[in-house]
Amino acid sequence: MTTVTLTVNGRAVSGECEDRMLLVDFIRVKLGLTGTHVGCDTTQCGSCVIHMDGLSVKSCSILAVQASGSAITTIEGLSAQGEMHPVQAAFKEHHGLQCGFCTPGMVMTAVDMINRRGGSLTEEVVRTELEGNICRCTGYHNIVKAVLSADAEMAAGRQAAE
Amino acid sequence: MYATSYHRASSVDEAVSLRGTAEDGKYLAGGMTLISTMKQRLAAPSDLIDLRHISQLAGISVEGRTVRIGAATRHADVASSQAIRAVCPAICDLASHIGDPHVRQMGTIGGSVANNDPAADYPSAVLGLGATVVTNQRSIPADDYFTGLFETALEEREILTAIVFEAPEKAGYAKFANPASRYAMTGVFVAKTAGGVRVAVTGAGAGGVFRHAGMEQALSAQWSPDALNAVAVDPSNLMTDMHADADYRANLIKVMAKRAVAKAG
Secondary structure (H helix, E strand, C coil), X not given: CEEEEEEECCEEEEEEECCCCEXXXXXXXXXXXXXXXXXXXXXXXXXXXXXXXXEEEEHHHCEHHHXXXXXXXXXXXXXXXXXXXXXXXXXXXXXXXXXXXXXXXXXXXXXXXXXXXXXXXXXXXXXXXXXXXXXXXXXXXXXXXXXXHHHHHHHHHHHHXX | XXXXXXXXXXXXXXXXXXXXXXXXXXXXXXXXXHHHHHHXXXXXXXXXXXXXXXXXXXXXXXXXXXXXXXXXXXXXXXXCCHHHHHHCHHHHHHHCCCCCHHHHCCCEHHHHHXXXXXXXXXXXXXXXXXXXXXXXXXXXXXXXHEEXXXXXXCCCCCCEEEEEEECCCEEEEEEEECCCCCCEEEEEEEEEECCEXXXXXXXXXXXXXXXXXXXXXXXXXXXXXXXXXXXXXXXXXXXXXXXXXXXXXXXXXXXXXXXXXXXXX
């Protein structure tokens, strides 16, 4: 057993786990944050996407011990004081989900995409960037619309702030 | 996944010594192949020695036309490096198409080249550029480094520390990606280097990445996609699997090579 220490959604946490425990299991089982999902468990579907030190990663393909010392953001950490994050609001507005299983990963991916390439997203870029996330319901159309809408809104917000 | 013991090394020497005391240890970089393989119980190392936090393995430097990419450099960092793009955009393009964005933010060039998956992208760039594989013990020319499927010249405890190459006059990479995994069903890296034209093929060879002499000759005579029209690609040493048979891959090699030359300009 090894002690894993993380900053999760701004809060310092630690817990004991076997070295073979996956980060996603640590988040769900040890921390009780079940918003991060396990879809395929083979690094393909993207339901388990979280941010580690500010970058999106697949938490089903990283050991918890590998992540020790890092800052993690999960879907639960995205909204502030009950206010939805602009990406979450855009998914709601554009009906970017049906069953909702892939949505936490989609939203975390969209936030990462906007962090890296915000203001310059096009439909083609969004579709390419969504390569690591699978949705079996929507056919992606409304997800793409939601990401583009959130990008435009966040870019306008940044401009207004400047 | 079978039980394993995790160790985080803070220097190359520490990593080598940890590996020495392990019963059946493996080095762990981004883990984008190894962790998945362990989950499938296709690998069961007793110990994992994490190289991700070793500062000696980090960083990109471009001096003149000499490019040095530290082994722990992630695919996303190569893809977005303005310094590399200025002298060799082909390798940035290649890195930007590995896996998906999340995989590119964990997976490293050192891990990919050390693993030498026969369908990985980087081996074709390393061989196509005639790069030097630098380890904690020596420098290995690319032509001597790749020795077979998942096999390299690396010794048991040797650690790949950097990839070094001279930026080519021109280079391009084109791949036919597997629609599910994004691994190369065939990928071709072409380069016009000071030492001549090099064409390296990944994803197709039964023995892993290889150079294609016929294409190199044709492109030396005339650097254009059409120069490859008359080149024959022998399917006898190519892979056949559920995705494509050897004849199909032979055709893909030619098509991808032409696209790569067109991209290189």
